[in-house]
Amino acid sequence: MILITGITGYIGSHLALYFDKKKISYVGVDNLSYSYKSNINNKKNLFIADISNLKKIESILEKYNINTIIHAHHNWDSAKKKLKKTTMDHNIYDK
Numbered sequence: 001m002i003l004i005t006g007i008t009g010y011i012g013s014h015l016a017l018y019f020d021k022k023k024i025s026y027v028g029v030d031n032l033s034y035s036y037k038s039n040i041n042n043k044k045n046l047f048i049a050d051i052s053n054l055k056k057i058e059s060i061l062e063k064y065n066i067n068t069i070i071h072a073h074h075n076w077d078s079a080k081k082k083l084k085k086t087t088m089d090h091n092i093y094d095k
């Protein structure tokens with residue numbers, strides 16, 4: 001299962017559209033700081049959260065058995081320091 005960060009942004013929403021067409025399973029996270037829910041059709045697996053909210057992100061990783069993360073949010077540097085403390089490394093969450 002794939003997690004897309006920044007899913008309602010330009011890149012994220014196009015990825016979601018592509019995955020819908022290809023019937024690839026995914027969930028997404030966005031804090032809606034630069035976008036709108038209405039940018040994506042499939043809202044059932046959309047979580048409104050900030051990527052730095054580790055409790056929330058880790059609960060999504062566990063619940064949906066995420067093995068791949070595609071980062072399409074745009075303030076990676078500010079979140080990186082916090083995320084370093086987890087088992088996330090670059091774009092892959094390795095269980």
Ligand SMILES: NC(=O)c1ccc[n+]([C@@H]2O[C@H](COP(=O)([O-])OP(=O)(O)OC[C@H]3O[C@@H](n4cnc5c(N)ncnc54)[C@H](O)[C@@H]3O)[C@@H](O)[C@H]2O)c1
Pocket residue numbers: 005006007008009010011012029030031032033034035036049050051052071072073074075079
């Ligand atoms: N659009 C392009 O042509 C392009 C080209 C090359 C690289 N990129 C890179 O791809 C990434 C995404 O670009 P985009 O054009 O889709 O940007 P965008 O602004 O359209 O989308 C970014 C999304 O991230 C969300 N976001 C921002 N901070 C967040 C946070 N802390 N937690 C959760 N969500 C957060 C925003 O609400 C937004 O929906 C950026 O890093 C950008 O530099 C984009």
